[in-house]
Amino acid sequence: MKLDYSLISRRAFLNTLFGGWLIAVLSGGIYAFLKFIFPTVGKEPDFVVLNRADFLDIPGNTVKTFAWGGKPGFFLKRTDGTMLALKGVCTHMECNISYMPDAKKFYCACHKGWFDDNGRNIEGPPPRPLESFDIITAGEKLVIAKKGVKVDLPKV
Amino acid sequence: MMCIFSAACILLLALPLLCPAGQAPFEPALSPYDRHILYQALVLFWIGIIGLIVIIVMKLKEAKRTQGMGVHQDEENAPFLD
Amino acid sequence: MICRRCRDWITERYDVDALRRLLRTKYVPSHRYEISYFTGGLTLFLFVVQFLTGMGLALYYVPHSEHAYKSIVDIMTKLRMGWFFRSLHHWGAQLAIASLFVHFFANLLLKAYRKPRELLWVTGFIMITVLVFFGLSGYFLIWDERAFTAIRVATGGAGSLPLIGAPVKIFLRGGIDVTQETLTRFYAFHVSVLPMISLVIIGLHVLLVQVHGMSVPLSQKNRQKEAQPFFPNVFYKDLIVWLLCAGVLVTLAVVFPAAIGTKADPMAPAPENIKPEWYFLFLFQTLKLFPGEIAGLNGEMIAVTVISLGVLFAFLMPFFDRRSSAGRPSPVFTYAAVFYLVYFVVMTVIGFLN
Numbered sequence: 170m171k172l173d174y175s176l177i178s179r180r181a182f183l184n185t186l187f188g189g190w191l192i193a194v195l196s197g198g199i200y201a202f203l204k205f206i207f208p209t210v211g212k213e214p215d216f217v218v219l220n221r222a223d224f225l226d227i228p229g230n231t232v233k234t235f236a237w238g239g240k241p242g243f244f245l246k247r248t249d250g251t252m253l254a255l256k257g258v259c260t261h262m263e264c265n266i267s268y269m270p271d272a273k274k275f276y277c278a279c280h281k282g283w284f285d286d287n288g289r290n291i292e293g294p295p296p297r298p299l300e301s302f303d304i305i306t307a308g309e310k311l312v313i314a315k316k317g318v319k320v321d322l323p324k325v
Numbered sequence: 326m327m328c329i330f331s332a333a334c335i336l337l338l339a340l341p342l343l344c345p346a347g348q349a350p351f352e353p354a355l356s357p358y359d360r361h362i363l364y365q366a367l368v369l370f371w372i373g374i375i376g377l378i379v380i381i382v383m384k385l386k387e388a389k390r391t392q393g394m395g396v397h398q399d400e401e402n403a404p405f406l407d
Numbered sequence: 408m409i410c411r412r413c414r415d416w417i418t419e420r421y422d423v424d425a426l427r428r429l430l431r432t433k434y435v436p437s438h439r440y441e442i443s444y445f446t447g448g449l450t451l452f453l454f455v456v457q458f459l460t461g462m463g464l465a466l467y468y469v470p471h472s473e474h475a476y477k478s479i480v481d482i483m484t485k486l487r488m489g490w491f492f493r494s495l496h497h498w499g500a501q502l503a504i505a506s507l508f509v510h511f512f513a514n515l516l517l518k519a520y521r522k523p524r525e526l527l528w529v530t531g532f533i534m535i536t537v538l539v540f541f542g543l544s545g546y547f548l549i550w551d552e553r554a555f556t557a558i559r560v561a562t563g564g565a566g567s568l569p570l571i572g573a574p575v576k577i578f579l580r581g582g583i584d585v586t587q588e589t590l591t592r593f594y595a596f597h598v599s600v601l602p603m604i605s606l607v608i609i610g611l612h613v614l615l616v617q618v619h620g621m622s623v624p625l626s627q628k629n630r631q632k633e634a635q636p637f638f639p640n641v642f643y644k645d646l647i648v649w650l651l652c653a654g655v656l657v658t659l660a661v662v663f664p665a666a667i668g669t670k671a672d673p674m675a676p677a678p679e680n681i682k683p684e685w686y687f688l689f690l691f692q693t694l695k696l697f698p699g700e701i702a703g704l705n706g707e708m709i710a711v712t713v714i715s716l717g718v719l720f721a722f723l724m725p726f727f728d729r730r731s732s733a734g735r736p737s738p739v740f741t742y743a744a745v746f747y748l749v750y751f752v753v754m755t756v757i758g759f760l761n
Contacts, residue, residue, distance in 0.1 A: 207574070208581045208588065234674060239584045241674040257676075261707075262560040267676030278679040279560060280695070294695070296705065367661050374654040378647050385643045392636070 213238045216314035224311050225252075232268040235313065241265055242302070242313060243275075247286055254302040254313045255288045261295040275299065433617075433637040438627040440517055444641070445648050446510035447616070452649045453503035454609065456656065457541075458602065460496040468548065470594035472587040475550040476670040483667065490664050497665035498656055500542055504686050506652075507538055508751075515744040519622035520725040522732035527619065528725045530612040537605050542684060544597040550590065552678050555671035558593075559585045561683070564694070567711040585673070625736060688758030689751050690714060721747060 219235055227233050229248045234241050234257065241257035245268065257275075259266050264279035274291070275284040282293035289298045305312040307322050314320045417423060435444060467486060469478040482489035511531065514520060520528035547558045562585065566576030581588030623631060635641055668678075683691050697710035720727070720743075730737035 207578055210577055210583055213583065236674065239586055239673050241676075259677075263563040264556055264560065264677035264681070265673075265675060278677045279556065279681050294698075296707070363661060367658060370657055371654055374650050378650055381643050381646055381650075385640065388639045388643070392640075 211238075213240075213315075215318045216312050216320050217242070219244075219311045219313065221306055221309050221311040225306075230270050230273065232270075237313075243268060244304075244313070245286060247273075252304055253286070253288065254304050256300040256302070258299075259295055260290065260297040260299060261293075266299075430638050431636065434634040435621055435637050435641045436623045436634050437632040438623065438630060440513075440624055440627060443510075443513035443517060443519075444621055445645060446506060446513055448645045449648055449652055450503060450506045450510050451609070451613070452652060453499055453506055453656075454605070456499045456653075457496065457503055460492050460499060461598070461602075463492050464496055465598055470548070470590060472550060472590050472671075475548060475590060476667075479549050479667055483664070491660060494660035494664040495656060496545075498659040498663075500545060501685075502652065502656060502659075504538055504542055507535060508686070511535060512744070512748050512751075514622075515721070515724070515747065516741070517622070517624040518728065518731045518737075518740065518744075519624070521622075521728060522725070524615070524619050524622055525725040527612060527615045529722070530608050530615065532722050534605065534608050534612065537601055537608065539686060541597065541601050541605075542686065544593040544601070546684060547590070547593045548597060549667050550671050551668035552671050552675065553668050553681060555585065555673070556677045556681050557683055558589065560681075561687070562589075564690075564707075564711065567705070567707045568715065569708060569712055572708075572711075625731060625734065682758070685755060685759070689754035692754040692758045692761075 214237065217235060217237060224233055224235075224244050227244075227246050229246055229250060231246060233244045235244060236242065237256055243255055243257040243266075245253045245255070247253070257266050258264070259277035259279065259282055261277065261282050262279055264277050266275045266277045266282075266284070268274075269276050273286045275286075275288070276282070277284075277293070277295065280294050282295040283291050284295065284299050285291050287298075288301050290296070301316065303314045303316055303318075305314060305320060305322070312320055312322070435441070464482065467478060467482050467489070469475055479493070482493050484490070514528070514531070543558070543561060547554050562576055562579045565579060566572045568575060577583070579589070579592065580586075581592045682688070693714055694707065694710050697706040697713075701709050724740065724743075725732070728737055728740045731740065
């Protein structure tokens with residue numbers, strides 16, 4: 170079919186086609202590159218398996234550190250023998266915290282944040298309590314698991 | 326010029342006093358002799374810098390003088406000696 | 408003789424005289440605030456110092472979490488003059504950032520951004536971001552305890568940005584946490600990505616300065632003295648400034664060599680009283696002003712949003728300030744500029760004293 174008149178000149182058509190095609194090809198490339206430079210994200214562990222003997226026998230009012238992914242986790246045994254496991258990272262700016270046995274509190278040196286021995290934020294800038302974990306004993310093993318995560322114990 | 330020079334000298338004298346001991350844990354262990362050499366080199370360096378500045382100021386004055394006479398450039402077709 | 412032949416060889420092929428004429432026609436206005444013209448050249452000089460010393464350091468630095476710290480210690484203790492060049496690089500960075508901030512505030516106060524120089528402002532602003540990021544990434548490379556914690560806090564803070572926060576944080580860290588991946592990334596930023604970007608941006612910035620010439624502040628429009636030729640008058644003055652700066656830099660490097668703390672350990676508690684580099688202190692202090700929660704919202708997110716809006720406003724200043732672009736005084740923006748300067752200085756000082 171031949172049109173006698175057209176509002177679009179051949180040149181305008183070609184320019185649009187060229188520009189559009191170019192953008193399409195480039196965006197394909199840019200998309201691939203963005204995919205490449207954004208890292209594939211690992212995730213924090215759902216649980217870690219530790220040696221029971223190493224942790225349950227620590228003296229009261231002390232803390233033993235374990236590796237929770239790349240971050241420290243704290244296993245705390247209170248004076249009365251109750252135990253608590255929590256992530257040793259401040260909820261404010263992600264600094265590693267430390268346990269102060271004298272005050273029975275956790276302390277973040279970065280911005281002077283304090284948490285009590287339940288992990289509750291009691292002073293300073295931290296907005297949330299520390300993330301605490303479930304403690305499951307299974308034979309010789311001690312499993313520290315994220316709250317709400319079902320651990321398949323036989324497999325462990 | 327004298328002013329800059331004396332300021333630099335005072336700065337040089339004052340800075341080592343300001344330096345707190347044990348600031349850098351990995352500063353190479355310097356013997357007093359090495360330290361002496363180091364500061365000597367620093368003084369020589371400053372003499373070099375100040376010398377350059379003096380020469381530049383002289384050049385600047387010269388340039389201003391010729392500009393004041395209305396001569397903005399050396400003569401283009403001045404004969405070479407070679 | 409050989410010199411003349413070389414010169415003839417070039418002049419036969421290129422129009423050198425045109426360049427020379429161009430140089431001779433470049434004049435620089437002269438007035439009360441002409442000292443602000445030297446701040447840009449000073450920053451450029453310090454950039455060159457950073458590029459040169461950085462190239463030297465890159466020959467010895469090992470970008471791996473196991474070896475990075477050791478390689479810095481080796482540079483400081485074993486290599487000949489290693490301590491000197493690392494200290495130069497360290498102090499050069501401090502002075503470069505300081506001189507860029509002075510350049511920024513001088514041009515903000517003198518309203519050098521007004522029409523037709525908006526793009527100069529934009530490229531300069533991008534350079535500040537690049538330079539701050541240079542500082543951040545370079546600081547991390549030494550992989551000591553303070554740097555490690557500081558980067559965790561800084562990238563975590565970037566994570567509080569609204570909407571784009573999470574992807575930015577992941578992109579900077581190369582994962583969910585600060586690890587070897589982060590070190591690789593920051594090394595790449597520091598030695599490849601940022602230098603390339605800054606070469607392009609600085610080139611554009613300097614080119615635009617040549618196109619527009621130096622800006623004369625509105626108040627000085629009718630009070631100018633006779634303009635000076637750039638070459639040799641202003642150029643020689645620039646040289647003097649550079650030489651003095653080189654002297655100060657070398658003195659600082661010799662008298663206060665750059666320090667390094669203990670090696671970073673991702674499991675160790677954060678060191679007491681951690682402070683960011685001085686050019687982040689004002690941000691750090693601003694963050695402290697906000698409580699943890701405001702009306703049920705995350706206070707940090709609000710703080711970061713407010714800071715971002717403040718920075719964005721400064722970035723878009725030339726487009727808001729219509730009056731000065733039309734050649735009329737605009738006191739509102741002068742007050743805004745003074746506010747920015749006072750805020751920056753006061754917050755930095757408070758951060759220092761705390």
